[in-house]
């Protein structure tokens with residue numbers, strides 16, 4: 001059964017949207033198999049976002065993700081990686097389709113990094129890598 005790493009980012013936690021995000025994952029039919037609230041430190045975030053190192057939004061992204069608590073979870077189900085990316089919507093919340101998490105719940109705040117409520121792994125390889133970063137105990 002396929003698994004993906006999902007994060008509710010600090011903007012989602014601050015805005016009390018954890019329940020809303022979990023509800024969308026569960027009502028879609030995916031199973032939450034692990035879940036924790038945590039603070040991510042810089043070292044962990046640099047590993048998680050290694051593919052973006054050197055991009056102009058990299059430092060603001062790491063700073064933003066370390067700015068408050070996040071919720072990390074593993075969801076499971078057939079094609080959950082693709083399915084959650086569809087639920088999340090486009091990276092840019094201004095153009096993310098209404099009906100998606102980002103399209104319904106986020107907008108451009110004029111910040112250096114796009115604040116868009118959630119992260120979801122983008123491939124089986126990424127999911128395996130990211131799950132081991134956030135859930136080394138599993």
Ligand code: IDP
Pocket residue numbers: 057061090091112113114115116118119120122
């Ligand atoms: P994704 O989260 O939709 O997979 P990625 O390209 O992996 O998007 O980027 C990681 C995160 O970095 C995004 O979710 C967003 O918070 C931020 N980000 C991505 N591209 C930009 C950009 O062009 N400007 C500002 N922030 C960005």
Ligand code: MG
Pocket residue numbers: 120122
């Ligand atoms: Mg990504």
